[in-house]
Amino acid sequence: MKTKECKIPEATIKRLSTYINCLERLQVENHPVISSELLGEYCQVSPAQIRKDLSYFGEFGVRGVGYDTKKLEAEIKEILGLNNNWPTCVVGVGKLGLALLNFALFRKHGFSITAAFDSDPAKVGTELSAGITIQPTTEIEQTVTGKKILIGIITTPADAAQKVAEQLVAGGIQGLLNFAPTKVKVPEEITLRNVSITSELDNLAYLMTQKRRRS
Amino acid sequence: MKTKECKIPEATIKRLSTYINCLERLQVENHPVISSELLGEYCQVSPAQIRKDLSYFGEFGVRGVGYDTKKLEAEIKEILGLNNNWPTCVVGVGKLGLALLNFALFRKHGFSITAAFDSDPAKVGTELSAGITIQPTTEIEQTVTGKKILIGIITTPADAAQKVAEQLVAGGIQGLLNFAPTKVKVPEEITLRNVSITSELDNLAYLMTQKRRRS
């Protein structure tokens, strides 16, 4: 795989993720090869867009035929780095934290949950799965450092998010995924993604309201 | 509020949502007025971007001064339509469904949970909150129609999502928010947002891998 440049649109990365989903389904449905036309229909992206997206990373298809479903899936996984195994921790084992703590899912996307933290004393000590016991948030820094954890997932309430982020950074974290409904601020060198579920709600509210206003 | 045109970038809508978050925080921190400069610093958006975003919808600031924090928040809520009260149902009361079923939160964003469904017979009959009891998925269509539910939230596993979507549509749903890790297909006239949490994981994996490869 040759990464030509590093000027890949973020939208492309997002789509690659959906391509994988479709490719998995296509394999189950017994399509060994697939054209950009049909794949586009499956994942609701234009064929040209798919070809362009893939072309950023190399040539994966066979002209006159299409793409080998299995091989393309493997290639995209390689591109996205889903074959890695990043030591990861989760902070905030509330409802959302628990929902996300689907270990198999994380594993499939390259993350290996190695620790979990919560500030609620009642939760501390609970064993979530083999070897993972909820620790108090006071132990974040030392545990992250000690276990060489590289990724942190924040699922705390909004008001705790920034402090937690700082503790994780102090422990030497390299990447953060923040589900709390506030943006957190971290040093330049930390890879950060703020995921705002409420903004999705807002977006739907907006679209619905627009629709109503038009009529 | 005068909506000049309907050519508003989706990114703008997304940012409006984050502006609200920041404005709420700013009020707590006792800032009655705020400049685009400072607001930009708070929510990590350029000042020019903020002004441009707002300019799509009207003029909300005072030159030489800035924006009235409270008033601007109210304006944005009005723009996004968060003052509505859409009758809403949730399908799939698993971990993620439960996590999202924070009634207060939904209410705050303009949705009113009116029904919940699950295919698991063990869950059917459970009372989630005053008046909301989990119903079997076989009752989706008739309940949606009967209660005039307009919004559906899908938090089922991937393989059930499309069928559920179709049942909701058959019942007369107008908007869908799909959290299942598959895109669903619905008729043109239905407002649909696919929210892919796994694609956020993939995105982080990609960014981290990039970083590692560079070094």
Place this chain on the structure above:
DNA sequence: CCATCAATGTGATAACTCTCACAGAGTTGT
């Protein structure tokens, strides 16, 4: 009441992303 100042609102411009159309490459049938 006028001058000064600060921050908005916005047209012009730059950057980015998507779409189109087709040349090129590989496959299949004769």
Place this chain on the structure above:
DNA sequence: ACAACTCTGTGAGAGTTATCACATTGATGG
């Protein structure tokens, strides 16, 4: 072996989004 055909990969162009720079407006102080 060649012709006909299919679908990819991609440069060029269209469209969209973000940035910049500044004219404009209202507040403030002397």
